[in-house]
Amino acid sequence: MSKANQPSIVLASASARRKELLAGLGLTFTVQPSVASEVVEERVAPEEFVTILAQRKARDVAFSLADNEDEAYLIIGSDTVVVLDGEILGKPEHEEEAFRMLSRLAGRTHTVYTGLCVIDTATGREKVGFRATNVTMRELTPDRIRRYIATGEPMDKAGAYGIQGYGATLVSHLEGDYFSVVGLPVALVSDFLEEFGVKLL
């Protein structure tokens, strides 16, 4: 337990965006990226895919902290994918793949799924959930896509774009949770933390 008799909050993520979003809730927390594999062998629906990975990331960090028996942790794991025509688009491996992904997304609506898992190490209790947000992109010329890729922004992002950066100029509109598209469904995080006794408001 931390000083205020609250469990210590740990964000199981290497993502600077997730860290920023969680910090926006005014919480004190530490960051410990998970080293769990992000490969899902079986074919599963996107909502299952992102919840499996969010859970895997949180469990991996819970396991690595299990030696500190006196300390109680709330561990937060998350995973984001873009889904178009039933196909899961993760992060592009190279610029040509980013070009292909963005060409497919242009002028159409896709769904961004973000999974969330919070684990209370004191009890082993887990809460898992996800958010699905529909994002519609503007029509994009090949030249505009190339110029976007030249910013370097697409490479570490699901679907090869970041709505919070230059990618904002590619998006026409969305339906759902903006924060979940960036990588963390902040309202769902606050609901889960509250269920584990952390009141934010």
Ligand SMILES: Cc1cn([C@H]2C[C@H](O)[C@@H](COP(=O)(O)OP(=O)(O)OP(=O)(O)O)O2)c(=O)[nH]c1=O
């Ligand atoms: C669609 C979209 C995705 N993304 C990002 C969120 C995620 O960081 C990334 C998807 O990869 P993830 O595998 O979900 O996360 P990560 O590898 O960056 O971090 P970690 O696994 O350690 O938590 O894409 C944006 O930043 N903006 C967007 O608009």
